[in-house]
Amino acid sequence: MARTPRKPAPISAVAELAGVSVSTVSRVMNRNATVDPEIASRVRKAAVTLNYAPNPLARSLVLGKTTTVAILVPDLANPTFQSMMRGVSRAAAKDGYRILVADSGEIASEESILAIEMRRRCDAIVLCAPRMAEDLLADLLPALAPAVLINRDNAGTRTPVLTADYEAGVRPLAEHLYGLGHRRMAFLQGNPESASNAARLRGLAQFSATHPDTELTTIECGTAFESGHEAAAEIAGSGYTGILAFNDLVAMGLLSGLAELGVRVPEDISVTGFDDIPLARYTTPPLTTASVPVVELGEQAWLRLHALLREETPAFDVNYRPRLEVRGSTGPVASRR
Amino acid sequence: MARTPRKPAPISAVAELAGVSVSTVSRVMNRNATVDPEIASRVRKAAVTLNYAPNPLARSLVLGKTTTVAILVPDLANPTFQSMMRGVSRAAAKDGYRILVADSGEIASEESILAIEMRRRCDAIVLCAPRMAEDLLADLLPALAPAVLINRDNAGTRTPVLTADYEAGVRPLAEHLYGLGHRRMAFLQGNPESASNAARLRGLAQFSATHPDTELTTIECGTAFESGHEAAAEIAGSGYTGILAFNDLVAMGLLSGLAELGVRVPEDISVTGFDDIPLARYTTPPLTTASVPVVELGEQAWLRLHALLREETPAFDVNYRPRLEVRGSTGPVASRR
DNA sequence: AGAAACTGAGAAAGCGTTTCCTGAGCCGTC
DNA sequence: GACGGCTCAGGAAACGCTTTCTCAGTTTCT
Numbered sequence: 001m002a003r004t005p006r007k008p009a010p011i012s013a014v015a016e017l018a019g020v021s022v023s024t025v026s027r028v029m030n031r032n033a034t035v036d037p038e039i040a041s042r043v044r045k046a047a048v049t050l051n052y053a054p055n056p057l058a059r060s061l062v063l064g065k066t067t068t069v070a071i072l073v074p075d076l077a078n079p080t081f082q083s084m085m086r087g088v089s090r091a092a093a094k095d096g097y098r099i100l101v102a103d104s105g106e107i108a109s110e111e112s113i114l115a116i117e118m119r120r121r122c123d124a125i126v127l128c129a130p131r132m133a134e135d136l137l138a139d140l141l142p143a144l145a146p147a148v149l150i151n152r153d154n155a156g157t158r159t160p161v162l163t164a165d166y167e168a169g170v171r172p173l174a175e176h177l178y179g180l181g182h183r184r185m186a187f188l189q190g191n192p193e194s195a196s197n198a199a200r201l202r203g204l205a206q207f208s209a210t211h212p213d214t215e216l217t218t219i220e221c222g223t224a225f226e227s228g229h230e231a232a233a234e235i236a237g238s239g240y241t242g243i244l245a246f247n248d249l250v251a252m253g254l255l256s257g258l259a260e261l262g263v264r265v266p267e268d269i270s271v272t273g274f275d276d277i278p279l280a281r282y283t284t285p286p287l288t289t290a291s292v293p294v295v296e297l298g299e300q301a302w303l304r305l306h307a308l309l310r311e312e313t314p315a316f317d318v319n320y321r322p323r324l325e326v327r328g329s330t331g332p333v334a335s336r337r
Numbered sequence: 338m339a340r341t342p343r344k345p346a347p348i349s350a351v352a353e354l355a356g357v358s359v360s361t362v363s364r365v366m367n368r369n370a371t372v373d374p375e376i377a378s379r380v381r382k383a384a385v386t387l388n389y390a391p392n393p394l395a396r397s398l399v400l401g402k403t404t405t406v407a408i409l410v411p412d413l414a415n416p417t418f419q420s421m422m423r424g425v426s427r428a429a430a431k432d433g434y435r436i437l438v439a440d441s442g443e444i445a446s447e448e449s450i451l452a453i454e455m456r457r458r459c460d461a462i463v464l465c466a467p468r469m470a471e472d473l474l475a476d477l478l479p480a481l482a483p484a485v486l487i488n489r490d491n492a493g494t495r496t497p498v499l500t501a502d503y504e505a506g507v508r509p510l511a512e513h514l515y516g517l518g519h520r521r522m523a524f525l526q527g528n529p530e531s532a533s534n535a536a537r538l539r540g541l542a543q544f545s546a547t548h549p550d551t552e553l554t555t556i557e558c559g560t561a562f563e564s565g566h567e568a569a570a571e572i573a574g575s576g577y578t579g580i581l582a583f584n585d586l587v588a589m590g591l592l593s594g595l596a597e598l599g600v601r602v603p604e605d606i607s608v609t610g611f612d613d614i615p616l617a618r619y620t621t622p623p624l625t626t627a628s629v630p631v632v633e634l635g636e637q638a639w640l641r642l643h644a645l646l647r648e649e650t651p652a653f654d655v656n657y658r659p660r661l662e663v664r665g666s667t668g669p670v671a672s673r674r
Numbered sequence: 675a676g677a678a679a680c681t682g683a684g685a686a687a688g689c690g691t692t693t694c695c696t697g698a699g700c701c702g703t704c
Numbered sequence: 705g706a707c708g709g710c711t712c713a714g715g716a717a718a719c720g721c722t723t724t725c726t727c728a729g730t731t732t733c734t
Contacts, residue, residue, distance in 0.1 A: 008457070010689090010690055010691090011690065011691065012690080020713075020714085021713065021714045021715075022690090022691085022692095022714085022715095023692080023693080023713075023714060023715075023716095024712090024713060024714075026691070026692055026693085027692090027693095027712095027713090030692080034711070034712055034713090035712070035713080036711095036712070036713085039712090039713085053453075053457065054690080054691070055398075055457070055689085055690050055691070056457055056458045057394060057397050057398045057403070057458070057689085057690075057691090058398055058689070058690030058691040058692090058719090059690080059691055059692080060394050060691090060719095061392075061394045061395055061398055061689090061690080061691070061692095061718095061719050061720070061721090062690085062691050062692050062693085062718075062719050063691080063692070063719090064719075066394070068437070068458070076419070076422070076423040076426060076427075077420075077423055077615070079416075082413070082419050083414075085413070086413040086414060086440070089413060089438065089439065089440065090413075090440075090442070093439065093442075098437055098439060098455065098458070099437070099438060099439075100405070100435055100436070100437050100438075101426065101436060101437075101438050102426065102430065102435060102436075103423075103426065103427075105427070105430075116390075117393075118435065120345070120390065120392070120393055121393045121394070121405070121435070225615070225616070225618075225619050229619065252616065252619045253619055255619070255621060256618070256619040256620070256621060256623065259621040259622070278414070278562070279562070279589065279616055281562075281593070282562050282566065282589045282590055282592070282593040283589075283593070283620065283621065284592060284593060284596040284620065284621040285596070286593065347719090347720055347721085348720065348721060348722095349720080349721095357683075357684085358683065358684045358685075359684090359685095359720090359721080359722095360683075360684060360685080360686095360722080360723080360724095361682090361683060361684075363721070363722055363723080364682095364683090364722090364723095367722080371681075371682055371683090372682070372683085373681090373682070373683085376682090376683085391720080391721065391722095392719085392720050392721065394719085394720075394721090395689090395719070395720035395721040395722090396720080396721055396722080397689095397721095398689050398690070398691090398719090398720080398721075399688075399689050399720085399721050399722050399723085400689090400721085400722070401689075
């Protein structure tokens with residue numbers, strides 16, 4: 001005899017075995033008190049015998065909830081989104097929710113459709129779509145509610161928003177380099193269309209405005225290691241002494257590229273990253289960066305969603321101010337010349 | 338008038354608007370040809386007007402499939418599992434499947450329950466549970482089918498298995514160090530209970546057996562950066578010249594720790610990792626490691642699952658042999674005594 | 675012309691639950 | 705002893721869809 005029945009038994013089988021109606025089994029399973037203890041225990045025994053567990057699909061259909069939330073990110077290969085996702089996942093798990101993930105693969109055109117499709121299988125969605133056009137987003141958000149948006153403005157909707165303040169975060173980085181004596185700096189920019197790149201640019205413009213003695217050039221780069229790595233050659237001969245990389249990935253690629261070229265960091269060139277990904281403190285030299293609490297962003301996203309799902313008022317939107325994390329990749333400007 | 342109706346309309350609303358029966362709408366939506374073209378277009382128009390999309394839950398319930406697969410990993414913070422998950426996710430997405438993810442948070446006791454619960458919401462599951470007891474796994478797998486197991490033996494079941502050959506993979510690493518002249522080596526071991534740690538140990542034992550002139554010590558360490566970082570002090574003064582880290586994370590931590598202590602890599606000490614995570618080539622120096630195609634492992638896992646879901650015979654189990662990736666973190670043993 | 679075959683739409687069953695409603699049985703009260 | 709009020713189990717509707725069955729109407733064949 002099979003210890004564990006092959007196919008999950010439906011509730012009707014349990015009802016039959018226990019000699020009661022389906023409704024009664026349901027009541028027992030849902031701890032509805034209005035059931036005779038004697039019958040209840042008979043039902044429970046039958047349920048155990050048949051290894052019964054309610055079909056979550058059927059349950060969801062009638063209950064109108066799935067205890068699942070969707071999370072859509074642009075790229076699962078990016079440590080930032082990975083951490084964010086982990087934050088959501090762990091926080092949601094504590095409340096018994098599972099998560100359905102997808103990356104839009106940077107394909108903006110499919111993003112809306114993907115989001116809607118995922119949303120329909122779930123109770124809510126965490127959306128991270130830095131490049132989606134504002135008007136598209138405005139159309140999309142109402143159809144997605146309850147939803148929480150990460151790292152961008154909610155386009156006039158009431159969607160809770162959690163952001164990192166890239167604009168404010170980049171300034172201390174530039175100030176830090178300035179304080180070390182750097183007067184020729186370059187910003188390795190990411191995707192010019194992304195909201196967070198624009199924010200960094202704004203922050204740097206403010207820096208430039210207050211530091212007219214400093215040259216600060218923007219250089220097209222990208223957002224991945226490879227981009228930073230490739231940029232190394234251009235940087236090495238450029239005369240820039242302080243490099244603000246778009247993010248830690250780019251900074252690490254740059255660090256690696258510079259090392260190959262024999263350029264010393266921070267003696268010859270100082271490099272800063274952004275995000276403070278888990279590995280940032282273990283590069284050689286450890287990376288000076290602006291720390292963004294991405295995991296917490298994810299956790300807070302879940303908290304907002306959870307409130308929404310319970311029809312409560314979600315906590316206030318918050319804009320996390322990145323924290324300057326000074327490590328070994330920055331140092332005083334070289335005195336040679 | 339609302340451009341997009343608030344609540345998704347049920348199929349009955351479409352039927353009513355189009356003046357046909359629900360069955361007809363269903364037939365139209367599922368491209369069943371036996372519908373008058375004139376009626377079909379009327380139905381389609383009604384569907385568009387109401388912004389109709391079939392409820393996936395209801396659809397799943399009647400169809401008995403969800404076009405979703407579960408994936409359970411021990412730790413979402415680990416780049417290896419992240420890449421694996423990405424492999425599964427991207428491959429499954431191409432076939433229109435979504436993925437439900439969870440990390441068991443290293444809590445082995447809950448793992449079975451979690452797996453079963455997730456599995457019930459999906460059509461199949463990819464299981465990555467390196468530390469689950471063999472007998473538990475043997476009980477679990479039949480209840481999970483269709484399933485694919487990653488990086489461990491299927492305990493006598495017919496579950497397809499995809500593995501990396503850690504045992505074979507670690508030897509070339511040791512041989513490589515040996516070839517560079519290293520005769521005093523240490524293995525920084527991970528979790529002694531994990532299958533993949535045991536495999537590495539076996540591989541190293543074989544190496545030792547064939548190289549009696551080489552000292553190879555096993556040192557308790559761990560699997561994260563921090564572990565490697567903390568181990569640096571012990572390693573620095575030890576006299577070991579070749580260090581085999583459990584994985585790239587540990588190696589990177591070690592690299593960072595050694596750099597802080599002023600120990601030069603590879604001049605003073607050579608370090609190897611394992612896995613070839615995306616960042617491994619961008620450390621300074623770039624990490625010599627054994628490359629494991631984790632993304633492909635994930636993709637292949639999906640392929641097996643997909644075959645199983647179509648009741649086809651899945652491709653053969655495969656054991657990926659890691660490839661030695663020589664980079665800058667290893668070099669000839671120092672000639673000083 | 676009549677039977678057979680075909681077309682295509684509606685009715686209904688079913689997927690596995692939960693929950694509302696109904697009503698049988700019991701207790702207590704007047 | 706009849707009746708109101710409880711308690712508690714079963715019936716049935718509902719969730720939103722797919723699919724099989726049925727059948728009316730039309731076409732084709734002899």
